[in-house]
Amino acid sequence: MPATKSYAAHSATTPLEPWxxxxxDPKPTDVQMDILFCGVCHSDLHFxxxxxxxxxxxxxxxxxxxxxxxxxxxxxxxxxxGDYAGIGCLVDSCRECDNCKHDQEQYCTxxxxxxxxxxxxxxxxxxxxxxxKSIVCHEDFVLRIxxxxxxxxxxxxxxxxxxxxxxxxxxKVGPGMKVGILGLGGLGHMGVKFAVxxxxxxxxxxxxxxxQADAERLGAHKFVLTSDEEQVKSLAGYFDFILDTVSAQHxxxxxxxxxxxxxxxxxxxxxxxxxxxxxxGLVFGRHSLTGSLIGGIAETQEMLDYCADHNIVSDIxxxxxDEINDAYERLLKGxxxxxxxxxxx
Numbered sequence: 584m585p586a587t588k589s590y591a592a593h594s595a596t597t598p599l600e601p602w603x604x605x606x607x608d609p610k611p612t613d614v615q616m617d618i619l620f621c622g623v624c625h626s627d628l629h630f631x632x633x634x635x636x637x638x639x640x641x642x643x644x645x646x647x648x649x650x651x652x653x654x655x656x657x658x659x660x661x662x663x664x665g666d667y668a669g670i671g672c673l674v675d676s677c678r679e680c681d682n683c684k685h686d687q688e689q690y691c692t693x694x695x696x697x698x699x700x701x702x703x704x705x706x707x708x709x710x711x712x713x714x715x716k717s718i719v720c721h722e723d724f725v726l727r728i729x730x731x732x733x734x735x736x737x738x739x740x741x742x743x744x745x746x747x748x749x750x751x752x753x754x755k756v757g758p759g760m761k762v763g764i765l766g767l768g769g770l771g772h773m774g775v776k777f778a779v780x781x782x783x784x785x786x787x788x789x790x791x792x793x794x795q796a797d798a799e800r801l802g803a804h805k806f807v808l809t810s811d812e813e814q815v816k817s818l819a820g821y822f823d824f825i826l827d828t829v830s831a832q833h834x835x836x837x838x839x840x841x842x843x844x845x846x847x848x849x850x851x852x853x854x855x856x857x858x859x860x861x862x863x864g865l866v867f868g869r870h871s872l873t874g875s876l877i878g879g880i881a882e883t884q885e886m887l888d889y890c891a892d893h894n895i896v897s898d899i900x901x902x903x904x905d906e907i908n909d910a911y912e913r914l915l916k917g918x919x920x921x922x923x924x925x926x927x928x
Contacts, residue, residue, distance in 0.1 A: 646670075
């Protein structure tokens with residue numbers, strides 16, 4: 584079993600620190616990769632600090648992984664040594680349930696295996712993520728990275744990218760549609776890029792006036808300050824689709840009022856507490872309030888290929904592995920434009 588250098592959290596109240604973990608020996612269907620870059624997602628912080636009450640320590644976070652293939656098992660057909668590849672949020676699923684059979688492993692009814700903090704399906708141990716020097720994964724959950732894409736800026740696509748791409752695709756966002764993107768952060772900035780590239784009229788909805796210049800730089804056609812009552816009133820019945828990327832507490836009812844008849848508001852951010860929703864905001868206008876997780880492996884590959892064709896990557900700030908604890912504190916303050924990426928070199 585190969586020893587691998589990593590950074591791990593050993594409790595909810597201690598910082599991440601160097602730790603040597605044991606990766607499994609590659610099986611016939613496995614791909615082994617040296618990790619070059621790993622994005623930092625807010626869920627990494629939630630897990631490291633056990634804010635969702637489900638962390639098993641020690642934990643090595645990281646599910647936005649880009650690397651170079653260093654070994655392949657004897658039965659591997661999709662990759663060869665030297666290929667650039669990625670691993671996102673999933674590393675396994677049951678393969679047998681209806682969702683898995685329809686390329687929706689993210690909704691595996693028997694429980695998918697997360698890139699870190701999950702028990703392997705064979706019960707052999709816990710999974711450890713991308714804050715490490717190498718990783719081993721079944722080839723079916725490895726993703727091909729185009730040589731057109733900047734590797735470091737591609738890493739966040741494996742979570743922030745697919746989390747926003749999937750609902751936009753599912754609800755068929757395209758030309759002639761009016762789309763609101765709520766919140767300009769790691770998810771929101773990708774939502775703007777994708778929705779603009781799909782031909783929609785895109786409005787950034789933000790409570791921070793300082794975000795306007797960035798929203799316009801990213802391609803948003805309009806910017807609305809949600810703390811301005813008059814600007815909010817002007818959007819009554821305006822949007823076909825709102826992508827809500829905000830993880831802080833906020834009033835869903837205000838945004839439901841911005842939807843046209845049959846309009847959809849999709850949540851990809853997860854606030855820490857339940858939010859009251861008045862049925863009147865749904866009944867009048869036949870509005871839908873829904874949610875979306877990530878995407879399956881096939882859709883994630885589709886998203887990566889789409890990004891290569893449309894020259895879309897994340898806006899990133901590179902950090903060293905030993906800067907991760909400072910990065911977490913900055914993440915809490917929203918002090919990143921728009922995704923930290925760890926350079927494993």
